[in-house]
Amino acid sequence: MQRYVVIAVGALLISVFIAVRWVAGWWxxxxxxxxxxxxVYVEPGDSLSRLSRRLANTGVLKQERLFNWSGRFLGxxxxxxxxxxxxxxxTTPKGLxxxxQSGDTVRYLVTLPEGITLQDALELIQNSDGINPVxxxxxxxxxIALVAPAAVAEGYFLPETYQYERGDSDxxxxxxxxxxxxxxxxxxxxxxxSDLPYDDPYEALVMASIIEKETxxxxxxxxxxxxxxxxxQRGMRLQTDPTVIYGLGSAFQGNLQRKHLSDESNPYNSYRHHGLPPGPIALPGRAALMAAVDPQDGDALYFVARGDGSHKFSATLEEHQAAVRQFQLSRRANYRSAPKGSEQ
Structure with missing residues (x-):
């Protein structure tokens, strides 16, 4: 009798050993x-058993129950x-x-280019894969609440590349x-x-947005x-087209006209109003922000697009008018106001 007990126990131990080795191999x-x-997406309310069932249904996981038991045993x-x-x-069951438990989820990227408007940035984000638009x-x-005490949200977002997870919102x-x-x-x-014509960082932000759009x-x-x-500093108007265009909004159809430049009802019309416009006109990058707070010394008061993406700078109105005649009034067929590949 004792002999049979020994044999049974031995057989059981061998079976347990084989089972453990098999589970270890499967693991x-x-x-x-x-x-x-x-x-694989773990949704709110998902349990390990519900997730393993989905994986089993797709043929990824062959030992659904064993996986669940392992998960419960390990907590x-x-x-x-x-x-x-x-x-x-x-990927092994152990690795899965x-x-x-790691939280090492799939990360997506969205890039906000320098010089785009907040509305364009919002649409770009909302069209990105996995974003929840709110x-x-x-x-x-x-x-508006996010950027308070600023009255408008435009410009107050750094154009950069950002990571997000599926389900994150705009x-x-x-x-x-x-x-x-x-x-x-x-x-x-x-x-x-020192001695910059800004009362606070927000005004530097406004200036940076104009610089960003100008070149x-x-x-x-x-x-x-x-x-x-x-x-x-000299009390001159900025007289920059991008501010006027921003103020026109959807009314701008690609052709800036004389009536637009003389419209005093447009608060962003820097041809009619002195000082900075009411707010930023785009999302400026760090380089434009630095250009606003650390501008280059010189005597230039005017500039005009050459047509190759660069600008001609002039210190006097006479020089500027001559440059306008040279570069604007006799435009080449391949004229560009911005460098190739950087039109905004």
Whole structure:
């Protein structure tokens, strides 16, 4: 009798050993993930068993119950995190369980180019994959509250590349862009020249947005900043087309006319109103912000587009009028007001 007990116990131990070895092998064996990978989304309310059922239905996970038991035994069933995860070919059950607890979710990128308007930035974000749109327009009350005490939200967002997860909102992305702009604006404001015609950083932001729209050449930004600063210091009007165009909004059809330049009802008409416009006209980048607070010294008070993307700068009205006749009144067929590839 004792002999049979020994044999039974031995057989049981061998079976347990074989089972443990099999489970250990399964635990470290690749799942049936396609070669190009697979994206798994853990949704609100998902449990480990619900997720494993979906994976089993797609053929990725062969041992659904064993995976669930393993998760419960390790306490992982209560620690999986929401989000979108990418399974690479070769992922094991162990790796899957670790991934679901890591929060290492799929990250998407959206780039806000320098010089675009807030409305264009909002539409770009909303058209990005996985974004949850919660904002209506660039004057949405949530954006106004975000930039308070500024009265308008335009310009107060740094053009950069931002990461987000599927399910993040357009407001989430713009909240980060606003935080980055506040940090950048504070930094450049601390590097400003003395005796600039700005009362606060916001006015430097307004100026930077104008500089951003006036040129796509990085080397010209400080020079254009110098022109505008000197004009303000001398009580001259800025007389810059981009401000007028911004004030026209959807009424601008691509052709700036004399009636637009003489329209005093447009608060952004820098041909009719002195000083800075009421607010920014675009999203300026760091280089434009630096050009606003650290403009280049010189005597130029005017500039005109050459037609190759660069500008001719002049110190006197007579020189400027001559440059206008040379570069504007006899435009070439390939005339461009902005550098090739940088039109905004």
């Amino acid at each position: 470290e064996s690749p799942l049936d993930v396609p070669e190009d990978g697979l994206v 992982a069933d209560s620690r999986i995190l929401l989000g979108e995860y990418r399974l690479e070919a070769g 369980l670790e991934l679901l 904002l209506e327009q660039s004057d949405d009350p949530q954006l 407001l989430d992305v713009l909240t980060e862009a606003h935080r980055m702009m506040e940090e950048t604006l504070a930094d450049v404001w601390n590097q400003r020249q 796509g050449l990085a080397a010209e930004r400080p020079t254009i900043g110098g022109v505008f600063v000197r004009r303000l």
